Amino acid sequence: MAEATSPIIELKDIDVTFKEADRTVKAVKDVNLQVNKGDIYGIVGYSGAGKSTLVRVINQLQRQSKGTVTVSGQNLGNLSGKNLRQARTKIGMIFQHFNLMNERTIGDNVLFPLLLGSKLTRKEKQAKVDELLDLVGLADKKNDYPAQLSGGQKQRVAIARALANDPEILISDEATSALDPKTTGAILELLKHLNETLGLTVVLITHEMQAVKAICNKVAVMQSGEIIERGDLLTIFSNPTEQLTKEFIETSSQIDSALANVVEQATVQNLGAGEQLVVLSYAGDSTEAPLIAQLYEKFHVTPNILFGNVEILQNTPVGTLGLVLSGVGDAVETALAYVAQQGVHVRRINVAEYRAELARKAAANNEEATV
Ligand SMILES: Nc1ncnc2c1ncn2[C@@H]1O[C@H](COP(=O)(O)OP(=O)(O)OP(=O)(O)O)[C@@H](O)[C@H]1O
Numbered sequence: 001m002a003e004a005t006s007p008i009i010e011l012k013d014i015d016v017t018f019k020e021a022d023r024t025v026k027a028v029k030d031v032n033l034q035v036n037k038g039d040i041y042g043i044v045g046y047s048g049a050g051k052s053t054l055v056r057v058i059n060q061l062q063r064q065s066k067g068t069v070t071v072s073g074q075n076l077g078n079l080s081g082k083n084l085r086q087a088r089t090k091i092g093m094i095f096q097h098f099n100l101m102n103e104r105t106i107g108d109n110v111l112f113p114l115l116l117g118s119k120l121t122r123k124e125k126q127a128k129v130d131e132l133l134d135l136v137g138l139a140d141k142k143n144d145y146p147a148q149l150s151g152g153q154k155q156r157v158a159i160a161r162a163l164a165n166d167p168e169i170l171i172s173d174e175a176t177s178a179l180d181p182k183t184t185g186a187i188l189e190l191l192k193h194l195n196e197t198l199g200l201t202v203v204l205i206t207h208e209m210q211a212v213k214a215i216c217n218k219v220a221v222m223q224s225g226e227i228i229e230r231g232d233l234l235t236i237f238s239n240p241t242e243q244l245t246k247e248f249i250e251t252s253s254q255i256d257s258a259l260a261n262v263v264e265q266a267t268v269q270n271l272g273a274g275e276q277l278v279v280l281s282y283a284g285d286s287t288e289a290p291l292i293a294q295l296y297e298k299f300h301v302t303p304n305i306l307f308g309n310v311e312i313l314q315n316t317p318v319g320t321l322g323l324v325l326s327g328v329g330d331a332v333e334t335a336l337a338y339v340a341q342q343g344v345h346v347r348r349i350n351v352a353e354y355r356a357e358l359a360r361k362a363a364a365n366n367e368e369a370t371v
Pocket residue numbers: 018020025026027045046047048049050051052053054
């Protein structure tokens with residue numbers, strides 16, 4: 001990851017309101033966001049949350065109704081015409097549907113932004129196109145046409161084109177949403193590579209937490225035009241506070257399907273006094289093994305491991321462990337207090353309530369399916 005320190009994008013008190021004949025839509029509400037140079041900042045939310053509108057404010061394709069947008073120290077709200085176009089060249093953008101020009105070759109697609117005001121000579125422009133195609137792994141496709149390329153290759157062309165004017169920022173608006181998981185992984189890796197080698201700051205809009213998890217160092221969760229939770233990836237993943245954030249995280253991990261299986265087991269449904277089903281999550285070097293040993297050594301609490309999962313996020317292990325803890329009297333509660341002190345997040349599962357919640361969700365899904 002490139003060094004992330006000074007702010008490169010600062011959004012202050014941003015509102016975007018669309019006024020239509022019969023209604024007013026507040027697509028973005030009072031958003032404050034700081035993206036630092038070298039960040040890969042994920043903005044996650046369901047469809048309609050306001051993500052696209054918010055990022056279009058960054059390059060002023062969408063003007064805000066209120067608030068200020070500062071990019072690389074420049075207040076973009078004060079710019080128009082040539083000055084705004086010039087500022088925009090430093091902000092590349094890629095989209096879900098690539099937006100390539102089908103009647104032009106791959107080389108000419110990448111060349112296109114260089115035709116508008118670049119000071120390079122003709123020869124230098126061609127050299128730049130070659131360099132960019134090489135960077136995205138498509139050096140041999142220069143004379144092909146978009147129709148001859150796969151979706152992943154088209155997105156690589158779009159990335160090369162977005163980088164033509166050496167932007168400092170790349171905005172990716174659902175750029176992997178039309179791609180299969182393997183191709184998505186390769187495109188995300190390319191973005192990470194560009195971040196590391198060029199120091200490119202990336203703002204990644206997505207509805208898939210999996211994509212955020214793969215490459216972002218920061219994440220903001222949007223709902224109904226607002227940022228409801230934000231922070232660095234590890235903190236958000238190991239200790240989310242908002243329900244929507246939890247939902248996004250759960251869909252990107254196997255924890256909830258593991259829990260759904262576990263709560264159907266008769267032994268788990270009939271826990272006795274002094275027994276508790278818990279999910280422990282931790283980030284960092286603390287591994288579960290010493291912790292589990294300590295539960296017995298210090299508190300005479302017996303842990304029965306039901307499932308476990310360790311992922312590497314930002315080169316740091318993030319682990320989740322489902323356990324039934326058994327002890328005498330309030331030994332389990334004392335042990336859990338100790339575990340929490342060690343920086344481990346403790347989620348107590350009330351089995352009856354959890355099952356009732358699952359049943360409620362299943363009924364709601366069925367209802368939706370039959371409407
Ligand atoms: N030009 C527009 N005029 C009127 N309403 C708009 C306009 N653009 C967006 N909206 C509305 O603003 C809200 C936010 O839309 P936006 O596209 O920013 O959400 P999103 O999170 O990016 O979702 P999606 O991924 O589906 O694009 C939606 O209610 C949308 O209908």
